[in-house]
Amino acid sequence: MPKQKSFCDYVVDHVSQAASLISLDPDIRQILAQTINEVIINFPVKTENGEVEMFTGYRVQHNNVMGPFEGGVRFHPALGIEEVRVLANCMTWKAAIANIPFGGASGGIQFDPTKYSLDDLERITRRFTFALGNNIGPEYDIISPDIGTNSQIMAWVLDTYLSTMPPHKRQACKHVVTGKPIKSGGSLGRDKATGQGIVFLIQKWAEEKNFNLKGATYIVQGFGNVGSWTARLLKPLGAKLIAVEDFTGAIFNQEGIDPEDLCEYVKKNRKIAGYSQAKAVDHKAFLQTKADVFVPAALENQINSETAPLLNVKLVAEGANGPTDPEGDRILRKKGIDLLPDILCNSGGLIVSYFEWLQNKRSEFWELEEVDSKLHTRIINAYNLVIDKSKELKVDMRTAAYAAALSRLERVYKRRGIFP
Amino acid sequence: MTDSEVGRRGNVYENVVWQFNKASDLMKLDLDIRKILGKTTNEIVVNFPVKMDDERIEMFTGYRVQHNNALGPFKGGLRFHPAVDIHEVRALATWMTWKSALTYIPFGGAKGGIQCDPFKYSQSELERITRRFTFALGNNIGPEYDIPAPDVNTNPQIMAWILDTFVSTMPAHERQACIHVVTGKPIESGGSLGRDKATGQGVVYTIEEWAEDKGFNLKGATYTVQGFGNVGSWTALLLKQHGSKLLAVEDASGAIANPEGIDPEDLIAHAKKNNWLISGYPKAKPIDRKTLFQTKADIFVPAALENQITADTAPLLNVKLVAEGANGPTDPDGDRVLQQKGIDLIPDILCNAGGVIVSYFEWLQNKRSEFWELEEVDTKLHRKIVSAYERVRDTAKQYKTDWRTAAYIVALSHLDTVYRERGIFP
Numbered sequence: 001m002p003k004q005k006s007f008c009d010y011v012v013d014h015v016s017q018a019a020s021l022i023s024l025d026p027d028i029r030q031i032l033a034q035t036i037n038e039v040i041i042n043f044p045v046k047t048e049n050g051e052v053e054m055f056t057g058y059r060v061q062h063n064n065v066m067g068p069f070e071g072g073v074r075f076h077p078a079l080g081i082e083e084v085r086v087l088a089n090c091m092t093w094k095a096a097i098a099n100i101p102f103g104g105a106s107g108g109i110q111f112d113p114t115k116y117s118l119d120d121l122e123r124i125t126r127r128f129t130f131a132l133g134n135n136i137g138p139e140y141d142i143i144s145p146d147i148g149t150n151s152q153i154m155a156w157v158l159d160t161y162l163s164t165m166p167p168h169k170r171q172a173c174k175h176v177v178t179g180k181p182i183k184s185g186g187s188l189g190r191d192k193a194t195g196q197g198i199v200f201l202i203q204k205w206a207e208e209k210n211f212n213l214k215g216a217t218y219i220v221q222g223f224g225n226v227g228s229w230t231a232r233l234l235k236p237l238g239a240k241l242i243a244v245e246d247f248t249g250a251i252f253n254q255e256g257i258d259p260e261d262l263c264e265y266v267k268k269n270r271k272i273a274g275y276s277q278a279k280a281v282d283h284k285a286f287l288q289t290k291a292d293v294f295v296p297a298a299l300e301n302q303i304n305s306e307t308a309p310l311l312n313v314k315l316v317a318e319g320a321n322g323p324t325d326p327e328g329d330r331i332l333r334k335k336g337i338d339l340l341p342d343i344l345c346n347s348g349g350l351i352v353s354y355f356e357w358l359q360n361k362r363s364e365f366w367e368l369e370e371v372d373s374k375l376h377t378r379i380i381n382a383y384n385l386v387i388d389k390s391k392e393l394k395v396d397m398r399t400a401a402y403a404a405a406l407s408r409l410e411r412v413y414k415r416r417g418i419f420p
Numbered sequence: 421m422t423d424s425e426v427g428r429r430g431n432v433y434e435n436v437v438w439q440f441n442k443a444s445d446l447m448k449l450d451l452d453i454r455k456i457l458g459k460t461t462n463e464i465v466v467n468f469p470v471k472m473d474d475e476r477i478e479m480f481t482g483y484r485v486q487h488n489n490a491l492g493p494f495k496g497g498l499r500f501h502p503a504v505d506i507h508e509v510r511a512l513a514t515w516m517t518w519k520s521a522l523t524y525i526p527f528g529g530a531k532g533g534i535q536c537d538p539f540k541y542s543q544s545e546l547e548r549i550t551r552r553f554t555f556a557l558g559n560n561i562g563p564e565y566d567i568p569a570p571d572v573n574t575n576p577q578i579m580a581w582i583l584d585t586f587v588s589t590m591p592a593h594e595r596q597a598c599i600h601v602v603t604g605k606p607i608e609s610g611g612s613l614g615r616d617k618a619t620g621q622g623v624v625y626t627i628e629e630w631a632e633d634k635g636f637n638l639k640g641a642t643y644t645v646q647g648f649g650n651v652g653s654w655t656a657l658l659l660k661q662h663g664s665k666l667l668a669v670e671d672a673s674g675a676i677a678n679p680e681g682i683d684p685e686d687l688i689a690h691a692k693k694n695n696w697l698i699s700g701y702p703k704a705k706p707i708d709r710k711t712l713f714q715t716k717a718d719i720f721v722p723a724a725l726e727n728q729i730t731a732d733t734a735p736l737l738n739v740k741l742v743a744e745g746a747n748g749p750t751d752p753d754g755d756r757v758l759q760q761k762g763i764d765l766i767p768d769i770l771c772n773a774g775g776v777i778v779s780y781f782e783w784l785q786n787k788r789s790e791f792w793e794l795e796e797v798d799t800k801l802h803r804k805i806v807s808a809y810e811r812v813r814d815t816a817k818q819y820k821t822d823w824r825t826a827a828y829i830v831a832l833s834h835l836d837t838v839y840r841e842r843g844i845f846p
Binding site: 027030031033034035036037038039040041042043044045046051052053054123126127130131134135160418419420 | 455555
């Protein structure tokens with residue numbers, strides 16, 4: 001049986017299509033097709049019961065021609081090198097589109113964090129950071145939260161990294177990690193950043209289409225950080241959330257679901273199933289919901305040959321990484337559904353990570369308005385870059401986004417040449 | 421490369437695991453320490469572009485696997501070979517840990533290399549490949565962190581380029597204190613006298629000890645050698661001085677034999693003119709591989725690749741002693757056959773440890789800004805390797821086990837003690 005294609009393969013396909021389209025220099029194409037460094041570490045941790053357990057951690061650094069590597073750290077039992085490699089790739093493209101002076105990286109530990117006590121989790125995080133040693137650093141490779149990690153974990157990464165530095169350098173190294181708790185050097189607006197970016201883009205799209213978001217309807221798949229923030233931030237614009245799905249099932253209410261109230265419920269119950277202000281529906285019914293905007297903010301390959309024909313929306317705004325497969329892409333185009341592709345749409349997190357990094361580096365602390373307004377400027381510029389590329393090359397938004405990223409990197413490589 | 425060759429190389433790490441488990445079971449190694457030593461500490465893969473002579477860019481994949489550094493900085497060779505992959509490098513890195521532990525050298529184990537055929541490239545391309553690889557490794561190597569050395573297809577010239585590249589990335593005031601970032605350097609660039617012959621010298625010192633133990637006279641003794649690179653040729657040359665007789669030699673170009681004896685010095689002179697191959701040597705007749713293994717002799721020195729003494733070839737051997745100049749020349753099946761036939765074995769991690777021991781001396785000389793005479797190097801090498809030999813011999817008696825397992829037990833006990841004393845961070 002042929003191996004089923006995955007998100008990883010699709011990213012490679014997208015890059016290769018876009019590279020051919022813009023006739024990317026073959027030398028630069030070769031370079032960008034490979035990661036720069038792949039670090040695998042095996043480390044022992046003495047767990048609460050006194051036993052030593054071995055863990056495998058990864059850090060893949062794809063490219064740093066634009067600036068220091070930057071990317072998330074994932075704690076997940078199914079994490080493998082292929083997945084980390086493609087996530088590192090995506091970070092390079094995202095930073096290039098958003099014109100942020102960062103390169104792409106990604107990493108994590110292959111284990112299930114829900115099976116460990118908080119103390120064990122702290123020791124595992126610290127030993128992982130220690131094992132990475134100088135493979136991370138504030139001007140070399142910057143870590144941020146991803147699936148299975150949060151601001152508490154980032155604080156432990158920070159504390160461990162600083163403790164390995166000479167005392168006189170410690171205060172100047174806080175930007176080794178972003179997504180920190182506010183009091184430990186985090187930025188206001190980092191928590192909601194990905195959702196805020198998505199909403200800014202949806203607003204921009206509405207403005208261009210002369211579409212009124214007041215009274216518009218939307219559905220969200222996934223109700224974690226990205227899904228819930230997107231839902232909450234669309235509410236003040238007068239839009240109405242009518243269906244939500246997560247790993248426990250889907251719920252629907254034509255009259256609207258209050259995102260704030262649903263958040264409260266999820267905080268208590270850790271799932272949306274059983275929420276009383278909406279009725280349970282099945283996966284198919286959720287996808288068939290007639291709405292204006294669909295925000296997939298959960299897993300990969302959700303919009304495919306089977307599910308795309310069911311969609312009855314005007315816009316898909318990809319909060320997740322890789323929610324649409326190539327067949328899904330073709331169907332969306334055929335149906336005339338607009339698309340905000342992942343590497344543009346969910347880059348708000350990366351952009352505000354950059355702001356957090358800047359604030360630490362400059363010993364500043366920005367007000368929320370400043371963060372938001374700068375995020376708005378950056379992400380709208382990225383949107384314009386992709387739209388212009390799509391008009392110039394007469395291609396869809398996803399291909400245009402990859403083409404825009406590759407063109408920018410090509411220009412940098414041409415100027416700088418190959419060392420030594 | 422054929423499929424069977426791929427399979428053969430893929431098995432090397434499994435051999436290490438098999439040997440490790442056998443010794444761990446026998447000595448009842450602490451389970452926590454067993455878990456730690458059963459894994460490598462760091463595995464680094466670097467992909468880097470190099471501009472070729474024709475302006476084209478070629479991408480290369482380089483590896484550095486760091487198995488363990490409980491005893492001191494990581495240490496191990498760099499190999500440039502098309503068959504280099506993560507499994508092979510992992511196995512070789514692990515063996516380096518055992519070697520240092522067994523010889524009581526304050527180093528850990530590492531290994532690395534580039535997946536490439538160095539003979540396809542010009543000298544200036546090879547220099548750029550080496551420099552870009554060193555640059556890509558960055559601070560993952562360093563004089564007090566991880567110290568490369570020569571291995572298959574790398575030599576003092578390549579080590580000199582690594583040195584030059586590494587120190588050029590350091591602040592000016594630190595450069596002179598970083599010369600021990602690599603060993604096996606040319607003498608003028610900080611190398612040690614006796615480093616070139618060190619592995620062969622170590623092989624011969626252990627053979628001398630074995631002969632003394634057995635009341636066996638090396639004068640007039642016969643031996644065969646597989647592989648005629650640095651290790652094989654130096655071993656042959658040094659055994660000649662004992663009055664022993666080289667009967668047959670094999671390398672990548674085929675095998676040759678002469679029952680009257682082959683003069684190693686003369687063969688080296690021939691190989692030097694012949695791309696370092698023995699084929700066409702006029703003073704011996706070509707034989708096939710099977711005949712080489714069947715040659716009746718006192719000592720067989722495998723000094724080539726992994727997995728040469730196997731279920732197929734071990735039954736052919738007609739010798740008293742196998743002295744492993746190569747890393748991993750005998751697989752677990754081969755080990756069983758040797759034991760059944762009563763053939764003695766000086767296992768690789770003891771037998772070929774001369775290279776890492778003199779690498780340690782080179783590192784010490786650089787660190788102390790000293791330069792030792794050859795006699796001093798040889799005396800110290802002799803003392804180190806003979807005391808390791810005695811530990812292995814005594815441990816084999818104590819545990820009533822074979823020498824390979826005994827060598828592992830010595831190495832693992834040393835590491836076990838250090839782990840117990842230091843505990844697990846944080």
